[in-house]
Amino acid sequence: MTATHRMVMAALIASLIPSTARAQAQAADIRELVSTVVAERAQIDELKAELARQGAVLEEVMRRLENVTSLPAVTNAQGGTPPLAPEIPRRLGCIST
DSSP: OOHHHHHHHHHHHHHHSOOHHHHHHHHHHHHHHHHHHHHHHHHHHHHHHHHHHHHHHHHHHHHHHHHHHOSOOOOOTTSOOOOSSOOOOOOTTTSOO
């Protein structure tokens, strides 16, 4: 192998190996991304726990409402709750608005 071939091979090999500074920057970027993912997952877990707590409170309030009013506190298809009292139809001329 000639000296020129050796120099070309050395340059080729050197170009394939990332520099130390670049490798360190990539490692720092990876650590930062992993840290962000871990923090986001922790926040999601906290939000899930809060949602479960609020859901339990809502269930308790709905149970109490059923006991007080003797009306089933069933949610409708849109996710809302029914009115506390049934709507009374107004007859024309009977009730002024």
